[in-house]
Amino acid sequence: MSIFRTLHRSILFLFAIVVIAIITLAHFSVSKIVAEQSRIHQQSLSPALSLITEHLMKPLHVSQTLSKSKELQALMEADTIDATAVHETLQRLEKEFGFLFFIASEPARRQYNSDGSEHALVEGKVNWYFKYKDKPENAVADIGKWEDTHFYIDLKIYDDQERFLGFFGTGKSLRSFLDLFAQYKQQYGYDFIFVDADKNITLSSDPDLVAANSKFHHLADLAWYREAMENGETSVNNRLIEKDGKDFLVAEINIQPFDWTMYLLSPLSERQTALSRTFIFSIISLLVVIFALFMLIYNLLYYFKRDMQRNVQIDPLTKLPNRNKVELRYAELVDQKRPIAVILLDIDHFKAVNDTHGHNAGDHVLRQVASMLDSQLREEDIIGRWGGEEFVILLPDTTPEQAYEVAQKLRLRLANMTASTGSLALQITASFGVSYTEGDRPLVEVLARADDALYQAKRDGRNQVRVQLTHAA
Numbered sequence: 380m381s382i383f384r385t386l387h388r389s390i391l392f393l394f395a396i397v398v399i400a401i402i403t404l405a406h407f408s409v410s411k412i413v414a415e416q417s418r419i420h421q422q423s424l425s426p427a428l429s430l431i432t433e434h435l436m437k438p439l440h441v442s443q444t445l446s447k448s449k450e451l452q453a454l455m456e457a458d459t460i461d462a463t464a465v466h467e468t469l470q471r472l473e474k475e476f477g478f479l480f481f482i483a484s485e486p487a488r489r490q491y492n493s494d495g496s497e498h499a500l501v502e503g504k505v506n507w508y509f510k511y512k513d514k515p516e517n518a519v520a521d522i523g524k525w526e527d528t529h530f531y532i533d534l535k536i537y538d539d540q541e542r543f544l545g546f547f548g549t550g551k552s553l554r555s556f557l558d559l560f561a562q563y564k565q566q567y568g569y570d571f572i573f574v575d576a577d578k579n580i581t582l583s584s585d586p587d588l589v590a591a592n593s594k595f596h597h598l599a600d601l602a603w604y605r606e607a608m609e610n611g612e613t614s615v616n617n618r619l620i621e622k623d624g625k626d627f628l629v630a631e632i633n634i635q636p637f638d639w640t641m642y643l644l645s646p647l648s649e650r651q652t653a654l655s656r657t658f659i660f661s662i663i664s665l666l667v668v669i670f671a672l673f674m675l676i677y678n679l680l681y682y683f684k685r686d687m688q689r690n691v692q693i694d695p696l697t698k699l700p701n702r703n704k705v706e707l708r709y710a711e712l713v714d715q716k717r718p719i720a721v722i723l724l725d726i727d728h729f730k731a732v733n734d735t736h737g738h739n740a741g742d743h744v745l746r747q748v749a750s751m752l753d754s755q756l757r758e759e760d761i762i763g764r765w766g767g768e769e770f771v772i773l774l775p776d777t778t779p780e781q782a783y784e785v786a787q788k789l790r791l792r793l794a795n796m797t798a799s800t801g802s803l804a805l806q807i808t809a810s811f812g813v814s815y816t817e818g819d820r821p822l823v824e825v826l827a828r829a830d831d832a833l834y835q836a837k838r839d840g841r842n843q844v845r846v847q848l849t850h851a852a
């Protein structure tokens with residue numbers, strides 16, 4: 380297989396690796412962004428859900444459990460309510476569970492609170508009691524007590540004969556919710572709005588929307604809600620809305636036991652920041668990997684090319700520099716303005732070696748000649764295969780006389796060397812032509828002189844050294 384085909388294949392292979400790496404990374408980046416989007420969504424919902432669980436459902440469940448206790452039933456069933464016992468029980472429960480508790484007794488028409496206060500349940504004055512008393516629901520959530528607005532959970536209590544005994548429940552100051560919402564808003568940036576079944580705003584992180592003095596705000600009072608519901612929509616869940624010049628994503632969560640709905644408004648800018656952070660991180664990782672791969676490929680190609688060039692400049696049979704390499708080395712010496720002696724040598728009657736012993740034996744001999752010649756030269760000398768059974772030697776900083784001596788030495792070594800065909804020993808000789816330049820002549824010109832000298836040596840009977848000088852102009 381040719382070197383170029385190998386190179387071509389390697390480039391294709393590396394290109395395929397890069398493409399696969401980019402596709403894989405792009406896939407992971409997209410997955411990461413989607414995962415991040417889900418995480419942000421989850422993150423926005425989970426605090427809201429824990430808020431509902433901790434501050435609405437827990438009081439409801441605690442009250443529901445307590446409302447079924449024998450102790451409470453006994454207190455509310457009594458013909459005459461024992462106010463002291465009722466207060467003591469409520470106070471104990473408040474201490475134990477951390478909520479305000481109350482009993483609103485139907486027989487006594489009085490409300491007893493765990494803070495020790497009590498008041499009469501008078502129609503026209505205590506509206507909630509008479510409003511819910513006649514409703515079919517057994518559990519309601521309500522906002523009341525206007526001087527210090529509270530969120531209440533009211534549970535109807537009946538005796539064994541299904542006689543209505545009054546309400547038991549728990550209350551929480553709205554102020555404590557506002558503090559809680561403020562904390563959530565600061566931590567997560569979200570706005571909360573709770574509405575009852577009639578879409579009256581019962582709780583909100585916006586203090587201006589919280590009911591005050593029995594006046595509720597309605598969800599439809601809010602421009603963003605009106606706009607979102609304009610085209611006969613029934614829900615604003617997952618809708619993008621604009622409020623105070625900012626974009627928000629709305630989540631709508633139904634709170635079943637109270638028939639309330641919570642609207643969670645999460646600011647898009649925070650989501651965008653978090654998402655773009657993930658996106659930028661993914662893009663940077665992608666670029667780093669692509670850059671690293673690019674550098675890897677670049678270096679691989681660089682070394683491959685260098686290696687290839689080295690191979691291209693080496694004669695495969697003798698492992699000596701080829702013509703190309705010799706020419707390059709000659710040009711370098713000329714650039715350095717060094718005088719150069721050139722020896723061209725040609726093995727005598729080499730055709731006969733091939734013809735008698737075969738081409739392989741000829742190759743074998745060529746390798747031995749190359750190796751012997753190479754071993755006889757200095758480090759800075761350059762020997763190359765010029766073609767066939769012809770070798771060229773560049774001797775930098777060498778006079779023609781010295782070059783002649785070198786050629787003679789090599790000639791004698793060759794003549795005295797016993798070459799092997801692989802199976803047989805044989806004697807060989809070579810003819811030498813020597814030439815010289817001060818370092819300012821093209822190689823072809825110097826070689827032409829050496830070639831002339833070499834053919835003179837051949838003509839003179841072979842196994843000779845002849846010199847033909849090239850003088851600087």
Ligand SMILES: Nc1nc2c(ncn2[C@@H]2O[C@H](COP(=O)(O)OP(=O)(O)OP(=O)(O)O)[C@@H](O)[C@H]2O)c(=O)[nH]1
Nearest residue numbers: 725726727728729730731733738739741742767768
């Ligand atoms: N085995 C082998 N033979 C080669 C190679 N390159 C050239 N030759 C042979 O070398 C021989 C050169 O023959 P000629 O140019 O006639 O010269 P010669 O027989 O050496 O005779 P003179 O040079 O006149 O002494 C040819 O037979 C070529 O085939 C090679 O790489 N391997």
